[in-house]
Amino acid sequence: MRVVVTGAAGQLGADVVRHCVAAGDDVIAADRATLDITDEPAVRAFVADARPDAVINAAAYTAVDACETNRDHALLVNGRAVGWISAAAADAGAHLVHVSTDYVFDGTLDRPYREDDVPHPQSVYGVTKLAGEQAAGAAATIARTSWVCGEHGDNMVKLVLRLAAGDGELAFVDDQRGCPSFTADLAPMLRRLAVDRAAGIHHVTNQGVVSWYEFVREVLAAAGADPSRVRPISTAELQPPRPAPRPANSVLDNHRLRLSGYPALRDFRAPLAELVAILS
Ligand SMILES: NC(=O)c1ccc[n+]([C@@H]2O[C@H](COP(=O)([O-])OP(=O)(O)OC[C@H]3O[C@@H](n4cnc5c(N)ncnc54)[C@H](OP(=O)(O)O)[C@@H]3O)[C@@H](O)[C@H]2O)c1
Numbered sequence: 001m002r003v004v005v006t007g008a009a010g011q012l013g014a015d016v017v018r019h020c021v022a023a024g025d026d027v028i029a030a031d032r033a034t035l036d037i038t039d040e041p042a043v044r045a046f047v048a049d050a051r052p053d054a055v056i057n058a059a060a061y062t063a064v065d066a067c068e069t070n071r072d073h074a075l076l077v078n079g080r081a082v083g084w085i086s087a088a089a090a091d092a093g094a095h096l097v098h099v100s101t102d103y104v105f106d107g108t109l110d111r112p113y114r115e116d117d118v119p120h121p122q123s124v125y126g127v128t129k130l131a132g133e134q135a136a137g138a139a140a141t142i143a144r145t146s147w148v149c150g151e152h153g154d155n156m157v158k159l160v161l162r163l164a165a166g167d168g169e170l171a172f173v174d175d176q177r178g179c180p181s182f183t184a185d186l187a188p189m190l191r192r193l194a195v196d197r198a199a200g201i202h203h204v205t206n207q208g209v210v211s212w213y214e215f216v217r218e219v220l221a222a223a224g225a226d227p228s229r230v231r232p233i234s235t236a237e238l239q240p241p242r243p244a245p246r247p248a249n250s251v252l253d254n255h256r257l258r259l260s261g262y263p264a265l266r267d268f269r270a271p272l273a274e275l276v277a278i279l280s
Contacts, residue, residue: 001195002026004052004094006037006085007059011153012099015183016056020191028052032059037081047088054194055089056097057082057136060129064103065243067125074124079131086137095197097190098136101129102146102178107247112209114255115144115201123244133201141193142201143186146250147215149275150183156212157275160219164229174213174232178250179205182271189257189265198260203252206268218269222276 003020007013009031017029028050035046037059047055061067061077082098089096103126104119121127133142149155163170181204189204210218217227235246254264 001054001191002028002050002052003191003194004028004030004047004050004055006030006035006055006057007032008034009152010058010060010062011150011155012148012183012186013058014152015150015187016058016190019187020056023191025191037085038076040081040084043081043084044088044091047085047092047094051092052089052094054095054097055085056099056190056194057085058099060099060132062125064123064125067123067128068243071124071128074128075131078125078128079135082132083135086135086140090137090139095194096136096140097194098132098140098142099190100133100142100144101126102144102247102250102252104130104133104144105247105250107176107249109249112251112253113203113249114253115203122247125244139199141198143190143193143204144201144252145181145186145204146252147178147180147205148183148186149180149272151275151278152183156180156215157219157272158279160216161223161276161279164220164223164225170216170230171233172213172216172230173235173238174211175234176246176248176250177209177211179207179209179252180215180268180272181205181265182268182275184271184274185265189262192262200256202256203254204257204265205252205254206265206271208268209251210268218272219276222269222273223280
């Protein structure tokens with residue numbers, strides 16, 4: 001496969017590039033300096049020149065709290081630019097895989113979210129990511145994921161390992177639940193969906209549901225530290241409160257993958273142990 005990867009220097013993009021190269025693909029990796037996806041003519045020219053079979057868009061404005069005050073920029077990167085990538089991919093006959101998020105939901109449902117549940121984002125980030133899903137179009141793969149961790153970029157695993165090295169008290173919220181998802185496992189599934197040209201929304205997460213507090217306990221245990229160092233708190237106790245609301249229920253049912261016969265991604269504890277070993 002000949003594949004363009006946008007956002008190639010990001011946490012997920014870097015592992016998508018690495019995995020596609022390892023799988024023998026012809027990879028055209030575009031970090032932000034190479035291709036700013038908000039430059040419509042540049043997007044059109046870049047994709048036309050590359051003549052790819054697939055485009056995997058891992059570029060996004062992911063600073064969730066900053067999105068609240070940078071609404072126009074968030075909408076440009078996460079929404080409108082996705083439409084330009086989609087049009088350029090269609091012109092080249094390439095299949096688009098676009099990455100989206102659990103934040104398109106309000107988190108009030110009392111069961112895991114399926115692909116056909118009605119989105120109702122509560123944050124600017126979520127609103128703009130939903131706009132991106134709509135701009136990607138019906139022919140694209142929309143891969144919604146959650147709580148992403150990987151070797152590249154900042155994430156909860158790295159934060160906890162840093163905090164564990166000190167002797168301060170750790171406090172994390174116990175009233176937001178989700179599925180931690182690891183780029184080492186997401187990347188192969190994104191590639192597979194690209195190869196299969198699997199149209200429509202797909203929830204793609206590792207298995208295993210935890211609160212952030214429970215996840216931090218798992219990270220500490222994986223690092224050989226004492227899990228009882230972390231204390232559970234509620235979102236209401238967070239000081240200062242976060243500008244952007246987070247869904248209380250971020251659990252994405254990987255219903256569509258199951259229906260289509262794809263194997264479930266591993267329980268998150270397996271890639272967590274691998275990542276901790278790499279980072280330690
Ligand atoms: N992280 C999570 O917990 C999470 C959860 C659910 C879904 N997702 C989704 O997963 C995808 C990948 O996220 P991630 O965790 O890998 O985020 P990330 O590390 O922030 O990567 C995003 C990349 O996009 C780049 N980018 C930003 N604006 C751009 C532009 N105008 N043109 C080209 N590139 C641009 C960023 O470059 P700069 O660093 O230079 O800005 C960065 O390298 C995103 O679609 C995100 O919405 C993430």
